[in-house]
Amino acid sequence: MATRPIGIIMNGVTGRMGLNQHLVRSILAIREQGGVPLGDGDALMPDPILVGRNEGKIRALAERYGVARWSTDLDACLADARDPIYFDATLTSARADNVRRAIAAGKHVYCEKPLATSTAEALELARLARDRGVKQGVVQDKLFLPGILKLKRLIDGGFFGRILSVRGEFGYWVFEGDWAGQPAQRPSWNYRAEEGGGIIVDMFAHWRYVLDHTFGPVKALQCYGATHIPERVDERGRRYRATADDAAYGTFELEGGIVAQFNSSWAVRVYRDELLWLQVDGTHGSAVAGLRGCKSQHRANTPKPVWNPDIPNPFDFFEHWQEVPDNGTFDNAFKVQWEAFLRHVAVDTPFPHDFLEGARGVQLAELGLQSWAERRWLDVPELTLGGAPTEARGTGVGAYA
Template sequence: MADKTLGVILNGATGRMGYRQHLVRSILPIIEQGGVELSDGSRVQLDPILVGRHEDKLKAVSEKHGGIKYTTDLDSVLADDKYPLYADFLVTSARVAAIEKAIKAGKKAVYTEKPIAETLEDAVELVKLGKEHDVVSGVVHDKLFLPGFLKLRRLIDSGFFGRILSVHGEFGYWVFEGDWHKSQRPSWNYKKEQGGGMISDMFPHWNYIIENLFGRITDVYADAKTEIPDRWDEQGNHYDATAEDAAYAVFNTVNGITVQMNSSWNTRVFRDELVEFQVDGTLGSAVIGLFTAKIQARPATPLAFWNPDVPDPHNYWDNWQEIATDEQFENGFKAQWEEYIRALVEHKPYPYDFESGARGVRLANLGYESAKEGRKIEVPENLL
């Protein structure tokens, strides 16, 4: 039995991300395991309440998962001291107002999806508001908690790479346009006026990955493209895509590492996973996916020759070794939830906070500025 209980408001838990990643794969498994284990061996159990606009959807989710409490009245639950933690999984355009309301209602703990705001100005205001009210904030940085990136962190910490020289990242897959084949992404992703766009969606991810693994970003050069302007929505109606569906960028870090990142919803996958990073260093290289990690050490590097006149007989795939591990990795979203709750309850600093989230929004804004002006844009060292 848990030693204490923590009430959690889940606003937007019937949406795609809120339901699948946060409720089903994080909150419910934490409850089933008896709560989050703290450093002293005690446990804190979660007591969630679902919040949304549509009572029928809330009721359906509640009944499916054993009768979770729910309400359409956000104000009433924000006023309830039994629920000190507010978690936000709304669409980005609604996030700032909801978080501000929660903080002004007295909530001292806020956990939210990213991006935390559509504009840098709003993101900075959230940072300031959080500091003013002593809020313990957490922003989802899920990829840092996935097996591939955990393995990459260990490689870096072990000195495997020697001096890291560069990183080349490929992200994306083919998203159907929606005419003859249903699209697998919501139509708002392609509408700028609704907060859509590859840069606003993915640059916050690239920011926290780069700054936590390779160093603070010092400048960005980006090119944004709307490569497929005609798409069809969930009802089969044609619409003009007003947001970019691909972005190609180069980031430099304070550690002298160049990170090249291609992000596209218009590419057919020829790699092991939908996102991969190749990290090259003086002593070795690694290719990292969300789950896999393959390495090639300096002594195992083949002697390659450039000869365009004859086929190359060497099979370069054979020179890569999969990292073997018997470790069982948790779902990345669940692992971060546990880390945040542990920091919250034990009154410890949490690194992935509003300010970290705001830096992600800033990188997206600077990426748009770079794409518009066609030049490299410096990233200031300080946010505030």
């Protein structure tokens, strides 16, 4: 098998997500397996260059993981023809400017979500990429999780009959940073609206593509946000006021009359199998899915409880659910999408997770914040590259915090 190198500028890999999921478990894992098979006997071999502002950190990272190339000069990297792909996992507030520069340099761009801080800005980036003729993609990793893939298998096979509702629970307790030596396990900027923080901005982009691609397009929403923990301690031990939401309670109307509810919280203690848990109920059956597992209950196996609080519960409700088998091998979700994007760049295979998809995620977050501020339902207008959104204000996700 012949290997074809492809250079990738990786900006933002000193952060937790950029390092663990993108560099180590995706790009380096692809290199270790011998590249991405292209179907013609060749394999595409990623050749990353790590970029960051802190020379000490970026050099140490490169040495630790055996990456030959690193730099603190993003402009010089963008000018280098050896590297046709730019990847961005920097702070949300810095992403749009970095992406603009990469597009202007003619690079294909793949980046973390959210794509930008406003719907209008995300659409601008999508138009710039289209007009420059570069390929683009946004991370939509949860579509490639084993649990979601098993759930989609049930849907495609008609297991549910007519789907009625979707209920999602996501979150965990993020320590405040001031108790019993327990440092916060998320960075402090996540809790500052002025720095692009907030769980609505972070998670509604995920819920948009999960709902759109698994159950049906989102047509309307209502959202209530909260800052349950008003004060936290940052990485330097300093107290600060949390200005962003740490919990969000959203209801979504989907095409076909499906109702979806999602609770997202960094101030909840977990009493479920996984940090993300979805329950889908239909006329013929139900299923519950986590990150990796999925269990189903057909109507033939559904118990018939009767409300009676005066006697002990006679049912073991858990025993009526069956595990959906793997029926295959599941790889890391981030790695799977990276391989798809690399094939898209190299041999033009389809890749639906483009900047317009990223703009839809930003739109849902922006409308969620607006719904919370105005305490009302909002329609979700269709986005196209031909014009600006007709309802979303486009003034930025921070405008409603």
